[in-house]
Amino acid sequence: MSDCKFEILSPAGxxxxxxxxxxxxxxAVYIGGQSFSARKNAVNFSNEEILSAVRYAHLHNAKVYVTLNTLVADSELKEAYDFTAFCYRAGVDALIIQDLGILHMVRSYFPDFEIHASTQMTVHNAAGARLAKEMGFKRVVLSRELSFEEIKKISRSVDIELEVFVHGALCMSYSGQCLMSSFLGARSGNRGACAQPCRLPYTLLDKSGKDVSGRDKYLLSLKDLCLVDEIDTLRECKVTSLKIEGRMKSSDYVSIVTSIYNKYRNGGKVSGEDLSILKNIFSRSGFTKGYLNADTGRHMLNYNQNNDKVYSNISESVKSLADELKSITPPKIPFTAKACVSMAKPMELTVCAMGKTVNVTGSIPAQEAVSVPLTEERIISQLAKTGATEFELGDAAITLDEGVSLPVKEINELRRSALSMLTDAVCLPERLGVNGQFQPCIGSAGFDGKVSFNAEVMTLEQAHAAAMAGFDKVLVPYSLYEKHKAELDGLPALAAVILPPIVRDMNPxxxxxLPCEVYASNISQINYASGHTVTADFRINTFNSYAVKLLKEQGVHSVCLSPELNLRQIHLLTSSLPAELIVYGRIPLMTVQNCVVKSAHGRCSCTDDVYYLRDRKGVKFPVFTHKGSCTNTIYNSTPVYMADRLSELPREGICAYRFIFTTETPDHIESIIFNYKNSLKYDGDFTRGHYYRGV
Ligand SMILES: [Zn+2]
Structure with missing residues (x-):
């Protein structure tokens, strides 16, 4: 039955x-270091602990992956390099990364270090997986929103390892596309500091402001995922690794969940008892199978439950099961030893285990015994004193001259040093070595032309208004362009298409x-550069100079920088490409597969219309529903506004100012560009985004 052996991948804090x-x-176990880990709050590993982790895992046939899956600013790249070098030398098996600059850095300096594309890269289709492979990834951690059919299709079309979340918390937004915590509280999910605003209650309002959800509900709080009874289906999908979420979770949780997935790793019927143990150790009002059956709706949400209640009491029996599992110790690793003690020569010792052999020679020559000579039994008994190590003595062959003596201390030291070298031999993979010292990226966009004013719009009416108001380019979503290509091509401003951030394989x-100019919203779309003028849009999360360099090497023409960068970081970023900065508009905070309107109404009523989510403070976030896909984009409550601060933005290499129009009327669009051409202050609510704070 099980021709493919799954990897069970557990979290550890x-x-x-x-x-x-x-x-x-x-x-395998994934862990975070002290920096650059997507779980800033988790009890992360010090470098010393990473060494111990690799040692322990490798001695027991497990792998260690280190998450370096946050966006990294230029000022932090050297530290990221140093940390990568440490992990590389420590024998860490792979790095899980998100940032394209980190990708560039690892490929340049550590060409044989295995890399996995974090779920933060939003790889969700075959094109994305293929590109990840081309860019050097050994594995992709797929977006959690995919169905079995889609996973199967990706595995059939691309020869790359697929890692799939099977258990634990789900995010409401596609990972890598969530700026909610970042813009609401300056705690960025992309920087490992998500404050989980999705776990708070919201009210859904329709366009007219009418409450359509009925009191505050947990409209964005998904239940936890559990796929323990879908192992057979996952095998059909040719998944490599089953990932358990939860680096913040306790050792009780990790022990129980790992042991139950291990028990069913070959499939089979899951007992009711095991399911209830999983529920008891942690769940949010039971589990969901997520998106695997392509079936979204309220049933996936922890809809009516206060999230404080999910940390319910763990039963005594589950607690004692956890204690039992935690006390499991692995058997010691047997090693064979060959020792040779000859007169007037230092002792020689050869030890072997797990396919590795180590030879050591002592420093003191054996002497003629004055009283009691050394015996074979004595040597064996000293070699067997492995104490707290992972080893135990198996077969031993001793060659010993008669009538010699050697201090016991010498035998002990030889044993210790041999076992330590044996541990290194078992634990440290053979590697090519680090390819040079880190150099900061010096890019030059070679752009000093006029700054273009680019307007992103959502409707045809806005497109006309923006073109008439004097914008140089009008950026329209693919769905709008598809319907009104001729009309948009005839605008007095150039029309470029923003490709959808999510393109499912069944709906390409x-x-x-497409027109000549396109904006890539996902890493899978930078391949359009072979036939189009491509801007890597802000959704690609370009955060540092090396990320821009990588995009340039992929043929991309310009880049819209991450809206999470502050002014200082932008000044430090030496862009190899002409760069666009978002200077106006509501930033999309969430890209949601599970339509909030469908969850509230019980059925989909997506009409390409706008709804609002109102939080407990009365702040309203526009929710655009996308007809057809029944998905949502949730925008910030207020627009970024910089008309009166444009002079503070960097000039070098900046080719365009980006305006994002969402709920604006044509008149409003006209007044906004007027304000920007005249550096005027704004008389409504606005935010400076991250320009003066950063994440
Ligand atoms: Zn819908």
């Missing part, structure tokens, strides 16, 4: 948890209708 995961059947973009 501490060394103790890692040990529990390995002892309960994890084939019609490339034939």
């Amino acid at each position: 501490s060394f103790d948890t890692l040990v529990c995961a390995v002892n309960n059947g994890a084939d 973009v019609d490339d034939d209708i």
Whole structure:
């Protein structure tokens, strides 16, 4: 039945948890270092602990992946390089990364270091997986929103390892596309500091302001995922790795969940008892199978539940099961030893385990015994004193001259040094070595032309208004262009198409209708550069100079920088490409597969219309529903406004100012460009975004 062996990949926030995961059947464990880890709050590993983690895991046939999956600013790249170098030398098996600059750095300096594309890269289709492979990734961690059919299609079309979340928390937004926590509280999910505003209650209002959800509900709080009874289906999808979420979770949780997934790793019927243990150790009002059956709706949400209640009491029996699992210790690793003690020569010792052999020679020559000579038994008994190590003595062959003596201390030291070298031999993979010292990226966009005013719009009416108001370019979503190509091509401003951030394999973009200029909203779309003028849009999360350099190498023509950068970071970024800065508009905070209107109404009523989510403070966030896909984009409550501060933005290499129009009327669009041409202050609510704070 099981021709493919799954990897069970467990989370660990501490060394103790890692040990529990390995002892309960994890084939690999992912951990974070002290910086650059997408779980800033988790008890992350110090460098010393990473060394111990690799040692422990490798001695017990498990792998260690380190998450370096946050966006990294230019000022932090050297530290990221140093940390990568440390992990590389420590024998970490792979790095899980998000940032394109980190990708560039790892490929340049650590060409044989295995890399996995974090779910933060929003790889969700075959084109994305193919590009990830071309860019050097060994594995992609797929977006959690995919169905079984889609996963299967990706695995059939691209020869790359696929890692799929099977258990634990789900995010409401596509990972890598969530700026909610970042813009609401300056705690960026992309920087490992998500404050989880999706777990708070909201009210859904329609266009007229009418409450359509009925009191505050947890409209964005998904239940936890559990796929333990879908192992057979996942095998059909040719998934490589089953990922358990939860680096913030306790060792109790990790032990129980790992051990249950290990128990069912070959499939089979899951007992009711095991399911209730999983629910008891942690769940949010039961589990969901997520998007795997392509079936969204309220049933996936922890809709009516206050999230404080989910940390319910763990039952005594589950607690004692956890204690039992945590006390499991792996068997010691047997090693064979060959020792040779000859007169007037230092002792020689050869030890072997797990396919590795180590030879050591002592420093003191054996002497003629004055009283009691050394015996074979004595040597064996000293070699067997492996104490707290992972080893135990198996077969031993001793060659010993008669009547010699050697201090016991010498035998002990030889044993210790041999076992330490054996551990290194077992634990440290052979690697090419680091390819040079880190150099900061010096890019030059070579652009000093006029700054273009680019207006992103959502409707035809806005497109006309923007073109008439004097914008140089009008950026329209693909769905609008598809319907009104001729009219948009005839505008007095150039029309460029913003490709959808999410393009499911069953619903592809019609490339034939695209205009010359396109904006790539996902890494899978930078390949359009072979036939189009491509701007890597802000959704690609370009955060540093090396990320821009990588995009340039991929043929991209310009880049809209991440709206999470502050002014200082932008000044430090030496862009190899002409760069666009968002200077006006509501930033999209969430890209949501699970339509909030459908969840509230019980059925989809998407009409390409706008709704609002109102939070507990009365702040209203526009929700655009996308007819056809029944998905949403949730925007910030207020626009970024910089008309009176344009002089503070960097000039060098900046080719365009980007305006994002969402709910604006044609008159409003006209007044906004007037304000920007005249550096006027704004008389409504606005935000400076991250320009003066950053994340
Ligand atoms: Zn819908």
